[in-house]
Amino acid sequence: MKYNNILVTGGAGFIGSAFVRLLSKGLSLKGTVPEIIIVDKLTYAGDLERLEEVKGRFKFYKTDICSKNGVGSIFAKEKPDIVVHFAAESHVDRSINDATPFVETNIKGTQVLLDASRKHNIKKFILISTDEVYGEIVNGRFNENSPIKPNSPYAASKAAADLLVQAYIRTNKFPAVIIRPSNNYGPWQYPEKLIPLAILRILGEGKVPVYGRGLNVREWLYVDDCARGIMTIMRKGKIGQTYNLGSACESKNIDTVKLLLKTLGVSQDRFEFVKDRLGHDIRYSLNSRKVTRDLGWKPSIKLAQGLKLTVDWSLKRQAWLKSKLGDVNKLYKK
Ligand SMILES: NC(=O)c1ccc[n+]([C@@H]2O[C@H](COP(=O)([O-])OP(=O)(O)OC[C@H]3O[C@@H](n4cnc5c(N)ncnc54)[C@H](O)[C@@H]3O)[C@@H](O)[C@H]2O)c1
Numbered sequence: 355m356k357y358n359n360i361l362v363t364g365g366a367g368f369i370g371s372a373f374v375r376l377l378s379k380g381l382s383l384k385g386t387v388p389e390i391i392i393v394d395k396l397t398y399a400g401d402l403e404r405l406e407e408v409k410g411r412f413k414f415y416k417t418d419i420c421s422k423n424g425v426g427s428i429f430a431k432e433k434p435d436i437v438v439h440f441a442a443e444s445h446v447d448r449s450i451n452d453a454t455p456f457v458e459t460n461i462k463g464t465q466v467l468l469d470a471s472r473k474h475n476i477k478k479f480i481l482i483s484t485d486e487v488y489g490e491i492v493n494g495r496f497n498e499n500s501p502i503k504p505n506s507p508y509a510a511s512k513a514a515a516d517l518l519v520q521a522y523i524r525t526n527k528f529p530a531v532i533i534r535p536s537n538n539y540g541p542w543q544y545p546e547k548l549i550p551l552a553i554l555r556i557l558g559e560g561k562v563p564v565y566g567r568g569l570n571v572r573e574w575l576y577v578d579d580c581a582r583g584i585m586t587i588m589r590k591g592k593i594g595q596t597y598n599l600g601s602a603c604e605s606k607n608i609d610t611v612k613l614l615l616k617t618l619g620v621s622q623d624r625f626e627f628v629k630d631r632l633g634h635d636i637r638y639s640l641n642s643r644k645v646t647r648d649l650g651w652k653p654s655i656k657l658a659q660g661l662k663l664t665v666d667w668s669l670k671r672q673a674w675l676k677s678k679l680g681d682v683n684k685l686y687k688k
Pocket of ligand 1: 394444
């Protein structure tokens with residue numbers, strides 16, 4: 355399938371921008387660089403600096419995906435063939451403080467995009483969902499048929515969007531594909547999330563906060579591997595299907611932090627246990643055999659290597675990370 359116009363929501367965010375950088379270099383698309391249209395509200399989490407290196411290679415609309423008129427006029431003008439939908443409120447701790455923007459953007463925003471996409475007969479709609487829709491798992495791994503049982507307000511709002519897309523596929527034969535990635539990390543991640551927050555705290559001579567006793571397990575996927583996986587699924591994924599996208603690199607938070615401290619070359623005791631997150635999921639783990647077997651994608655970066663790349667990037671981009679400090683301190687009441 356040849357794509358001419360690709361509309362990316364949330365393209366100024368962490369994963370969306372990695373995807374746009376990959377797309378705009380025409381990698382994985384055999385040299386053809388499609389027209390890229392980004393729709394992003396530029397919330398606290400959005401930042402066009404992430405797209406500096408590919409400036410001029412995309413069109414940008416500062417628009418809220420919840421705005422039916424705003425989205426409608428962009429679709430009418432740009433006539434996208436494909437929509438890759440990243441835009442979301444993405445941080446669990448913020449959803450515990452206030453679920454309102456999560457319900458608005460993640461549910462209503464998705465519905466607005468679905469209706470505009472139907473009206474304009476787009477060829478493929480890719481929803482970037484999350485492994486958190488499954489809830490937690492103590493033993494074993496979730497596959498794409500595991501029940502959806504989200505626990506945080508963030509995960510519940512993403513699950514609602516995921517189910518809405520499934521309903522459109524079933525009811526309207528809507529040409530959608532759902533992707534459920536595991537925890538991402540890497541360059542340009544907003545430092546409210548564990549790994550960049552830890553780096554920010556160390557750069558500020560502080561200690562890394564670790565929830566509870568640090569026993570929660572996450573499956574860490576390097577962001578460029580994730581972007582390449584999304585590209586693969588965009589090109590080859592079957593309409594109506596759901597694909598898990600995980601790295602199989604599982605690590606307890608305390609082990610991840612200790613590996614990070616080692617990579618940063620600082621003492622192993624530069625962390626502190628803090629009061630646990632409410633309702634904290636103990637473990638996420640994905641069976642990603644479907645995307646590996648059927649579509650040939652494989653993650654290429656293991657956790658130690660990915661942390662090294664992230665630390666090297668962070669040392670070069672300290673000013674960017676530190677520019678978010680005031681907001682992050684407000685969130686964690688420092
Ligand atoms: N980060 C992860 O580890 C992870 C893992 C699995 C799935 N996901 C999903 O991947 C997607 C991208 O995650 P991320 O980490 O890049 O998020 P992010 O918070 O870094 O970026 C979100 C982007 O969406 C934009 N946005 C927010 N509300 C909007 C609205 N109403 N209208 C238009 N734009 C809006 C923001 O400005 C920002 O650019 C999300 O859907 C998230 O749920 C993330």
